[in-house]
Amino acid sequence: MQKLLYDRFSSKMYGVCLRYIENPEDANDVMQEGFIKVYKNLSKFRGEGSFEGWIRRIFIHTSIEHYRKKVKLFNVTEVAENTIEDDNLSALDSLAVKDILSIVNELTPGYKAVFNMHVIEGYSHKEISQVLGITEGTSKSQLARAKGVLKKIIEKRFGQTESK
């Protein structure tokens, strides 16, 4: 049963791990730790929401815990949030997922965590602040800065300087 579960979700969860943790060795550790948590907490799944969503949250939290051990997140001065519009990142749409991933992985762990959680997973800033132990304002600032960094990377790689 454990092996079946692993076979069913391991690829997806490994993708999640690699989005948060660039280093494959660390991602492997998180995979191992995440599945152990899933097996131990299976009885706690109440059937509210999708099972995949429940497992995904476990892996996101495990990834955050992993890099929080290494990276200290500081509350930073708030900056104007969302100064970079999502449309500025539309250049990413045409890219292959591995290229997108390589660009996202150029973000610092703090920026990457907030970007992944808010933009990809759909967490609110309140939820992010609770998970990361930062203020909502810091979460918003980190997101804005992450988008700014991504924009610069995209411009650098593809010479796309136009912005709306």
Place this chain on the structure above:
Amino acid sequence: MQGFKNKLYQYETPPPEEIWDHIADELTNEKVIAMHGHRKNKFLFYGVTAAASIVIIFFGSVFFKKNSSPITTAKRPAAKENQLLAEKIKDSITLNQKILKSIINNPQEKREIVSKESNPNINTKKYLTVAGPEGQPIKISPKVATLIISADNEYPPKPVWSKEIRKWQKIMLSSTTPPTSANFVDMVQLAANKEIMDND
């Protein structure tokens, strides 16, 4: 815009095969650890229970001993004191008898008594110290010592007057003259002389 988000969200890639091996190993170890932990907890539980029981019994016994000691001392004195008293009396009686016998049977003491009787001016031992009924020292004259002897196993020791005293009683009873302090010695002397003459 949703394109890269969906691509990243749905991104999946097969993990290295050894990850499952590590997970399987860890699950096996977890079971072993869990079993050991359970057993350890079980032993720990019994150990703590046993230790707690011993401590409770120890302190309980100390507590009861402490609390019951006044009761036992209250109950025991009668028996204990009786025993002590009996021992004391026994010692006292034994000592009295020993001393009195030694005095009575001691020729030197007898000589002293006789010499004192014959010549009161001779400075002989005036008093003898004997153990009283409670073991206390009592001074008695050597004369009294020759006249009394304590009865066996009696408390307080009753003096048993010697034959001489009984003889004096007979003399007094048989005398036609009423005995007074003034003629007492004369009557005794008279009776003694008469007895000597009868014997002769």
